[in-house]
Amino acid sequence: MLSKAHPNKTSEWKKLEAMSQAFSQKSLKEIVKNEVGRADRFCAELNSVVFDYSRAALDREILELLLSLAKTMELPSAIEAMFRGEPINETERRSVLHTALRSRSTDALYVDSHDVRPDIRAVLDRMKRFSEKVLSGTHRSWTGGSLRKVINIGIGGSDLGPAMVYEALKSHRKSELEVFYVSNVDGAHLAPLLAKLKPEECLFIIASKTFTTQETMANAEAAKRWMLENGMPESAARFHFCAVSTNLEAVQAFGIDPENMFEFWDWVGGRYSLWSAIGLSLCLGLGFDRFEELLRGAESADEHFRTADFDRNIPVLMGMMGIWYRNFLDFRSYAVLPYDQNLSRFSAFLQQADMESNGKMTGRDGKPLEYATAPVIWGEPGTNGQHAFYQCLHQGSDRVPVDFIGCVEPMYALGDQHSMLLANMLAQAEAFMNGLSAEEAVLAMRKEGLSEQDIVELTPFRVFEGNRPSNTLLLPRLDPYYLGMLTALYEHKIFVQGVVWNIFSFDQWGVELGKRLAKPILNALIKNDLTQVKDEFTRKNLERISRARPR
Numbered sequence: 001m002l003s004k005a006h007p008n009k010t011s012e013w014k015k016l017e018a019m020s021q022a023f024s025q026k027s028l029k030e031i032v033k034n035e036v037g038r039a040d041r042f043c044a045e046l047n048s049v050v051f052d053y054s055r056a057a058l059d060r061e062i063l064e065l066l067l068s069l070a071k072t073m074e075l076p077s078a079i080e081a082m083f084r085g086e087p088i089n090e091t092e093r094r095s096v097l098h099t100a101l102r103s104r105s106t107d108a109l110y111v112d113s114h115d116v117r118p119d120i121r122a123v124l125d126r127m128k129r130f131s132e133k134v135l136s137g138t139h140r141s142w143t144g145g146s147l148r149k150v151i152n153i154g155i156g157g158s159d160l161g162p163a164m165v166y167e168a169l170k171s172h173r174k175s176e177l178e179v180f181y182v183s184n185v186d187g188a189h190l191a192p193l194l195a196k197l198k199p200e201e202c203l204f205i206i207a208s209k210t211f212t213t214q215e216t217m218a219n220a221e222a223a224k225r226w227m228l229e230n231g232m233p234e235s236a237a238r239f240h241f242c243a244v245s246t247n248l249e250a251v252q253a254f255g256i257d258p259e260n261m262f263e264f265w266d267w268v269g270g271r272y273s274l275w276s277a278i279g280l281s282l283c284l285g286l287g288f289d290r291f292e293e294l295l296r297g298a299e300s301a302d303e304h305f306r307t308a309d310f311d312r313n314i315p316v317l318m319g320m321m322g323i324w325y326r327n328f329l330d331f332r333s334y335a336v337l338p339y340d341q342n343l344s345r346f347s348a349f350l351q352q353a354d355m356e357s358n359g360k361m362t363g364r365d366g367k368p369l370e371y372a373t374a375p376v377i378w379g380e381p382g383t384n385g386q387h388a389f390y391q392c393l394h395q396g397s398d399r400v401p402v403d404f405i406g407c408v409e410p411m412y413a414l415g416d417q418h419s420m421l422l423a424n425m426l427a428q429a430e431a432f433m434n435g436l437s438a439e440e441a442v443l444a445m446r447k448e449g450l451s452e453q454d455i456v457e458l459t460p461f462r463v464f465e466g467n468r469p470s471n472t473l474l475l476p477r478l479d480p481y482y483l484g485m486l487t488a489l490y491e492h493k494i495f496v497q498g499v500v501w502n503i504f505s506f507d508q509w510g511v512e513l514g515k516r517l518a519k520p521i522l523n524a525l526i527k528n529d530l531t532q533v534k535d536e537f538t539r540k541n542l543e544r545i546s547r548a549r550p551r
Contacts, residue, residue, distance in 0.1 A: 002074070002078050002081065002088050002090075002364060002499065003073065003074045003077075003078070003364075003502075004363065004364045004365040004502065005073065005074075005502060006363060006365075006369075006370070006502050007069060007072075007073055007323075007371070007500055007501065007502060008370055008371050010069060010072050010073070011072075012065050012066075012068050012069035012072055013069060015065055016062065016065055016066070016069070016324070016327075016328050017328065019061075019062065019065075019328075020328035020329060023057075023058075023059075023062065023329075024329055027466075027467055028055070028057055028433055028466070028467045028468075028469060029433055029434050029435070029466055029467065031059055032054065032055065032433065035059065035060070038054050039052075039054045041054075041060075042054040042056065044312045044313070044314050044317060046300070046301070046304050046308075046314060046485070046489075047300055047485065048475075048476045049314075049473065049474065049475055049476070049482065049485060049486070049489075050472075050473070050474040051314045051317065051318070051471065051472075051473055052471065052472040052473075052474070053317060053321065053471045055429055055432070055433045055469055055470050055471070055472075056321055056401075056469050056470075056471060057324075057325070057329060057401070057467075057469035058321065058324055062324065063311075063317075063320075066320040066321070066323065066324055067310045067311060067316070067320060069320070069323070069500065070310060070316060070319075070320055070496065070499075070500060071310070073499055073500045073502070074499070075310075075316070075496060075499050075500065078495075078499045079305065079306055079495075080306075082096050082097075082099070082495065083099055083302075083306055084109075085097050085100070085109055085110060085111050085116075085267070088504075088506070089267075089269070089504060089506040089507055090364070090504060091504055091507045091509070092266075092506075092507050094266050094267050094506070095111050095267040096267060096269065096272075096506045097109070097111065097116065097265075097267045097268065098268055098269065098272035098273070098275055098276070098491070099302045100116060100117070100120060101120055101268065101275040101276050101295070102275050102295035102296070102298040102299045102302065102484070102488075103299055103302070104296075104299065105117070111265075111267055116265070116267075119263075119265070123262060123263055123264070123276075123277055126262060127262060127277060127279075127280055127283050127288065127291075128283065128288040130242070130260070130262075130280070130283075131280070131283035131284045131287070131288050132288065134147055134150075134177070134203065134284055135174075135175050135177065135284065135287070139239070140239065141200045141201065141239060141240070142200065142232055142233060142236035142239050142240070143200045145200055145201065146201070147177070147201060147202065147203040147240075148176065148177055148178065148201040149177070149178055149179075149180065149197050149198075149201050149202045149203070150177060150178070150179045150180070150202075150203050150204075150205065150281055150284050150285060151179075151180045151181075151182060151193070151197075151202060151203070151204050151205070151223065152179060152180070152181050152182070152205045152207060152280075152281040153182050153183075153190075153204060153205065153206050153207065153216055153219045153220050153223065154181075154183060154205075154206075154207030154208065154213075154216055154244075154278070155183040155184075155213060155215045155216050156183075156270050156271065156352065156356075156511075157269070157270030157271035157272065157273045157274070157278070157352065158183075158207035158208065158209075158213075158216070158244070158270060158273065158278050159181050159182075159183035159207070160183075160271070160345070160348060160349045160352050161271070161272075161273060161274030161278065161279075161349060162181070162274050162278060162279055162281050162282050163181040163183075163345055163349075164274075164343075164345035164346055164348070164349040165274060165279075165282055165294065165483060165487075166179050166181070166281065166282060166285050166286070167342065167344060167345045168342045168343055168345070168346070168478060168483055169282075169286055169290065169294075169342070169478075169479070169480055169483060170285065170286070171342070171411055171412075172286055172290055172479065172480065173285055173286050173287065173290075174286070174287045174290075175287070177284060177285060178285070179281050179282075179284065179285035180193055181281075182219055183215070183216075183219075184215070185214070185215035185218050185219065187222075189219075190219050190222055190223065194223070194226050199226065199227050199230040199231065199232060199240075200231075200232075202227070202240060203240055203241075203242070203284070204220070204223050204224075204240060204241045204242070205242055205243070205244060205280055205281055206220045206241060206242070206243045206244070206245070206251075206254070206256070207243075207244040207245075207278055207280075207281075208220075208243075208244075208245055208247075209244075209245060209246055209247075209264065209266075209270070210245070210246070210247055210250075211243065211245045211246075211247035211250035211251055211254070212247070212250065214515065214518075220241075220254070224237065224241065224254070224255070227240060234255065237254075237255035237256065238255070238256065238257035238260065241254070241255065241256045241260070242256060242257075242260035242261070242262070242280070243256045243260065243261045243262070244261075244262045244264065244276075244277045244278055244280055245261060245262075245263070246263060246264065246265070246266070248261060262277035262280055263277060264276040264277045264278065269506050270508075271352050271353045271356055271357065272353070272491060272506075274487075275294075275295060275298060279291055279294075282294070286480070290480045291480070293479070293480035293481045293484070294480040294481070294483060294484040295484060296481055296484065297480065297481035297482055297483065297484025297485035297486075297488070298484035298485060298487060298488035299484075299488075300481075300484075300485055301314075301315075301484070301485045301486075301488035301489045301492065302488060302492075304489075305488075305489075305492040314489050315489050315490075315491075315492030315493045315495070315496055316496055318403075318471070318489070318490075318493040318496075319492075319493040319494070319495075319496025319497045319500070320496065320500070321401075321471070322334065322375070322401075322493070322497055323497060323500055323501075325375070325401050325469075326372055326373070326374075326375050327371050327372060329399075330372075331375065331398075331399055331400065331401055332372075332375055332376065332398065333375050333376040333377070333378060333398070333400050334375045334376070334377050334378075334400065334401050334402075334403075335347075335377075335378055335379045335393065335400050335401070335402045335403070336350055336377065336378075336379040336402075336403045336405070337379045337380070337381070337382050337385055337402055337403065337404055337405070338379070338381050338382070338404075338405040338406075339381065339382040339383070339404060339405065339406045339407075339421050339422065339424070339425040340381065340405065340406065340407050340411070340421075340478055341381050342411055342478055343381060343405065343478070344380075344381050346379075346405070347377070347378060347379030347380060349487075350377050350379075350490055351377045351378060353490065353491065353494060354374060354377045354490075354494050355374050355376070355377055356508050356510075356511070357374075357494045357498060357505040357506065357508075358373050358374035358494060358497055358498050358501065358503060358505055359373065359374045359510065360373055360374075360501075360503040360504065360505075361373065362503070363502045363503060364502050364503060364504055365502070369501070369502070369503070371501075373497075373501050373503060374497075382404075382421070382424060382425055382428070383421065383424050386424065386428065390428070393432065393468065394431065394432070394435075394464055394468070395464060395465075399467070399468055399469075400468070401468075401469045401470065401471075402429075402432065402468070402469070402470040402471070403470070403471050403472075403473060404425050404428070404429055404470055404471070404472045404473070405472075405473045405475070405486070406421075406422055406425045406472065406473070406474055406475070407474075407475045407476070407477055407478045407482075408422075408474060408475070408476050408477065409476060409477040411477075411478055425472070426472075428470075429470045429472055431464065431466070432466065432468035432469070432470050433466055433467070433468065433469070433470070434466045435463075435464035435465050435466020435467065435468075436462065436463060436464040436466070437463065438459055438463050441458075441459050441462040441463055442455055442459060444462070445458060445459075445462065473486070520532040520533055521533060521538060521542070524542055525542065525545070528546060530542055530543070
């Protein structure tokens with residue numbers, strides 16, 4: 001079980017607090033300049049992935065204190081507790097074993113006295129057989145034709161994880177089969193997609209652990225109605241629908257053949273579930289061998305996290321830097337900026353993984369926290385972001401730490417465009433740290449031929465203070481192995497921070513309140529009966545909606 005100690009009571013925390021005010025007045029540019037060999041020392045590698053944190057807003061003394069804090073907060077034993085399957089998700093009394101899903105170990109791993117390794121292998125084997133039957137044309141439509149379109153209906157982790165991976169790797173797919181992801185209960189997500197598809201070519205994956213998730217089941221029922229209205233016999237649902245769930249009774253009631261239900265377990269959290277049967281859409285869209293490569297990349301990150309010394313351990317370094325930024329330098333948001341268009345969904349995926357995990361204000365002892373936790377995680381791919389929000393990153397009033405992610409090899413070689421992409425990423429990291437002084441701005445404007453009067457007027461606007469920290473993650477290429485590794489490294493960063501913040505990272509009770517309140521409001525909208533709605537302001541808006549609706 002995890003320690004319930006609060007980090008702000010430790011000697012390391014108090015020393016970091018004492019150092020933070022003086023440090024925040026220092027220039028990162030000067031700190032870096034005065035540390036000989038920093039570019040090499042502040043760097044960690046894993047299987048050709050390079051994590052360069054030489055532009056991070058910390059020095060060696062602060063880093064050593066942060067790593068000492070991690071040990072004082074019993075991070076080493078917490079890591080082992082997770083990998084051993086101890087029920088570290090205490091509020092739900094569950095183990096946290098997404099790492100087991102991508103492990104090739106055959107050693108027994110027990111949850112409630114049951115070895116889960118054979119179960120994991122059995123589901124993977126079924127996923128392989130099913131995906132191969134669909135891709136080979138053995139599993140066919142009710143009309144006898146091939147299934148060419150896969151529509152994954154889920155929400156949250158049942159959508160964001162596989163959707164992110166498919167978008168990143170779809171150029172690796174081996175067939176013409178396409179995958180689409182539907183999550184929003186707004187009909188604008190599903191209806192336009194269905195309008196473009198032929199029912200006899202569609203295979204729907206209904207991804208819901210309980211098979212009761214409101215948004216997912218509403219979209220599933222709508223998809224089934226559409227199929228029936230377009231000629232599918234009720235008995236043919238078994239050809240066109242499969243489920244990723246644990247609720248066999250509900251799956252059968254929907255009309256899905258139990259053979260086409262793929263199980264995962266309560267020790268797999270939703271936002272960590274892409275490695276489970278939730279990845280079925282990836283097996284279909286990319287091929288099972290690609291899915292296995294994804295698992296192997298994540299497994300390599302797991303082994304690194306479990307065994308590497310903390311001063312070379314990428315998730316530990318990432319996580320503890322985040323603690324320093326959030327709790328001692330008061331940085332309230334964190335940007336993840338991939339310089340790869342294929343990673344266009346990566347920041348959104350991390351947003352859920354991080355903020356749903358660590359967006360907590362209650363410690364593991366049930367007491368309110370006296371310090372901040374999860375920053376706002378956000379980002380978009382470069383170079384698009386440079387023409388959108390980088391102005392705020394460079395000259396805005398808030399300092400926002402940044403992770404840049406780049407790939408050495410391009411997915412598509414178009415002249416010098418990939419070199420241009422990497423040059424922009426490296427230049428931004430340099431600009432964030434160094435900025436542009438008034439003297440440098442004046443020299444630049446004189447070279448442009450501006451008048452001295454214009455130079456005087458414009459100088460305040462052309463100065464960049466710099467002093468804005470960043471890390472750079474360099475991948476050899478974006479393929480299933482390295483994407484799996486990258487994703488798992490960030491998962492473990494989140495775990496590190498949860499342990500040090502003394503919170504439970506693997507529950508999400510905050511998601512439930514809005515769902516519960518929505519039920520009487522939904523009844524009021526459908527039945528036009530406001531008597532069950534207690535909130536005055538909600539009733540007023542319901543009245544406005546009722547008056548405005550067409551009759």
